[in-house]
């Protein structure tokens with residue numbers, strides 16, 4: 001498979017919105033519906049006020065199919081747990097700039113392991129905070145909700161940060177993806193594409209849709 005560039009649209013359903021009593025079937029449902037990546041939300045109950053799942057679930061999904069695993073670590077010490085998420089089979093690991101770690105060092109470790117490195121920022125975090133790391137990332141994740149829970153409303157005030165990041169990317173001749181996560185459906189995706197994002201994480205609007213394939217198609221063509 002040719003890896004996507006930042007000019008390609010990528011749809012990443014979030015497993016957080018799936019039925020956890022049948023993860024294998026839910027993963028297959030997403031793949032058959034046209035998902036490009038599967039977004040894996042890891043929450044530690046400390047960095048965010050919710051607990052989801054850890055490396056064992058990622059490994060189980062990795063061992064049962066080939067889909068690209070986009071792991072979003074909403075945890076306070078990503079450096080401490082990094083090796084376990086690499087061993088579990090994540091293809092891309094995104095860490096938060098607000099977490100307690102040496103950001104440059106964590107990003108370097110992800111790339112050294114031969115995986116893609118992502119850096120996330122919360123809606124309240126100024127975009128300037130990620131500027132020192134731009135040449136070390138394969139993906140920038142602009143959170144479009146306060147992280148912790150699926151099913152929240154999209155925050156349009158994040159759009160100018162996406163525009164700023166896309167402008168910096170252009171000026172520096174870099175190629176990182178810009179991903180958005182939280183409240184994404186066909187309507188909000190359209191605004192994010194216009195701002196310069198290309199990777200759409202969508203939980204509720206895909207897994208909970210009556211027709212998942214149609215939902216993914218609509219987000220792709222928004």
Ligand SMILES: O=C(CO)[C@H](O)[C@H](O)COP(=O)(O)O
Nearest residue numbers: 147148150151182183203204
């Ligand atoms: O990182 C996340 C929450 O912290 C999830 O990826 C996000 O909320 C997706 O869910 P939805 O599409 O339902 O908003």
Ligand SMILES: [Fe+2]
Nearest residue numbers: 041072181201
């Ligand atoms: Fe996420």
